[in-house]
Amino acid sequence: MRTIWIIAVVAALSIGAGAMYLTEHPLTVAVVQPETDVALRIYGLGTVEARVLARVGFESSGTLMSLTVDAGDRVAQGQALAALNQDEQEARLARAQAAVAANAANQAKAEAAVLRATAILAQREAANRRQAELTRQEAASIQRAEEAQRDEDVARADVKVAEAELAVIRAQGQDAVAALQLEQTLLDRHRLTAPFDALVVTRLAETGAVVRSGDPIFTLIDPDTIWIQAYIDEERAGQLALGQPGTIRLRSQPASEFTGTITRIGVESDRVNEERRVWLTCSDCPQQMFLGEQAEVRILTATRATALMVPEVAIIGFDGYRGTVWIVQDSRLSRAYLTFGARDDRGRVEVTGGLPDAAQVVAVPLQGVDEGRLARIGAAP
Numbered sequence: 001m002r003t004i005w006i007i008a009v010v011a012a013l014s015i016g017a018g019a020m021y022l023t024e025h026p027l028t029v030a031v032v033q034p035e036t037d038v039a040l041r042i043y044g045l046g047t048v049e050a051r052v053l054a055r056v057g058f059e060s061s062g063t064l065m066s067l068t069v070d071a072g073d074r075v076a077q078g079q080a081l082a083a084l085n086q087d088e089q090e091a092r093l094a095r096a097q098a099a100v101a102a103n104a105a106n107q108a109k110a111e112a113a114v115l116r117a118t119a120i121l122a123q124r125e126a127a128n129r130r131q132a133e134l135t136r137q138e139a140a141s142i143q144r145a146e147e148a149q150r151d152e153d154v155a156r157a158d159v160k161v162a163e164a165e166l167a168v169i170r171a172q173g174q175d176a177v178a179a180l181q182l183e184q185t186l187l188d189r190h191r192l193t194a195p196f197d198a199l200v201v202t203r204l205a206e207t208g209a210v211v212r213s214g215d216p217i218f219t220l221i222d223p224d225t226i227w228i229q230a231y232i233d234e235e236r237a238g239q240l241a242l243g244q245p246g247t248i249r250l251r252s253q254p255a256s257e258f259t260g261t262i263t264r265i266g267v268e269s270d271r272v273n274e275e276r277r278v279w280l281t282c283s284d285c286p287q288q289m290f291l292g293e294q295a296e297v298r299i300l301t302a303t304r305a306t307a308l309m310v311p312e313v314a315i316i317g318f319d320g321y322r323g324t325v326w327i328v329q330d331s332r333l334s335r336a337y338l339t340f341g342a343r344d345d346r347g348r349v350e351v352t353g354g355l356p357d358a359a360q361v362v363a364v365p366l367q368g369v370d371e372g373r374l375a376r377i378g379a380a381p
Contacts, residue, residue, distance in 0.1 A: 046230030052222035
């Protein structure tokens, strides 16, 4: 029995010593050190795009007769790109031209009829005046005077009829000219031209294909409007502003970094992915860029002369502004409720308030540790 009691006492002393060792033995932790000249950057993933992009096609339906350019070609504004079968439309244009020519002939005929009617009217007016004078002198009968007046009235009416016919023919001429312009416009729609100086990205049809009105035949871009469209997490997007510089890394050239500037910030966020779109123009990107290529961007939002940057993984219950961290103060561990500000592209957040004097923030999350535990500072992570 005495042996059993001795063993129990020894076990109790061992457990007590072990517990004291676990609670009082200093725990080595890494802490966050203040930094100088801290660059606050935001990371985003995006693609190469073009601000001016057009998918061009015909305004008429028909059969493709020719394609003069291909993907990769550069074209000038107004340059011919493709053409539809024009036989039917050229026939309609010829018919409209004939109608204009026929109307011109009818108009000349009507003008001559007006001149003839005007001359006859002048003759009838002179005859009527002579008869009226003879009647006053009683040298002619009243009946002859009445007949002369009637002939003048008929001649005047013939002039008005001729003028009205001329007006009708002139109106028909305007209609014929408008019809000719319409047929010419429809014929022009059978030829596809470049709307601006462009680079042909894709060709979507081949010669002999029957295309419908509005079907895209080519995709064109203005190569001078190439930029990077990037997606930024909404939690970090509040720091964005126009004109901020950034670095761009293309997937095809991972060893190279290019310089860009924010030129547009989207006014609508993605409701599903909770991201905001920004566009960066590149000042020193390669001459040849490829649409849709993946690109990484890091946007410089601010710099700090000095800052304490805490890894986000070390913050407990972080809501984007506040959170709890482990700190070392007077060689013991405790928790502190801090406020945070800007973030960087390395998953760190700037401490803005709440840190006690002479306290240091633990750089990694701690598990199974009680407050008050002794701690000593180890190497930085």
